[in-house]
């Protein structure tokens with residue numbers, strides 16, 4: 001691999017480290033030309049098995065473009081999308097499989113997308129899980145509400161924003 005600084009072709013490995021519980025190797029290299037050091041990372045290729053029976057390399061860019069449509073008009077930045085795609089890749093790599101069914105890629109997107117934006121999540125889920133009826137949406141929204149508010153309590157934003165800060169003093173006789 002060429003030195004990223006001077007483009008010389010020769011480098012020697014000065015350190016080698018196993019990362020991510022054996023799923024990746026990182027090598028510290030020193031350029032024979034300019035003497036500067038750089039790091040290379042080696043991971044196994046991750047493939048997505050498509051329904052047609054073919055497979056293709058996993059691509060974070062494809063995850064981003066798939067999710068971006070669902071995020072139109074929502075307060076989701078490019079950085080958010082990049083982080084989501086990274087989370088998805090981490091999740092898929094953690095399964096330890098070299099080939100992931102396309103279906104599972106979609107599933108791995110749903111979790112982090114819900115964290116990011118519930119409306120975008122609903123849009124994505126409605127396409128991905130092919131919601132047919134209003135009831136499908138209602139059921140999903142009910143689920144979102146239940147999980148957002150597991151104890152059935154209303155957020156007391158009004159109370160906490162009031163000016164009265166109560167200090168509790170406990171006396172030990």
Ligand SMILES: [Zn+2]
Nearest residue numbers: 003006031034
């Ligand atoms: Zn160099």
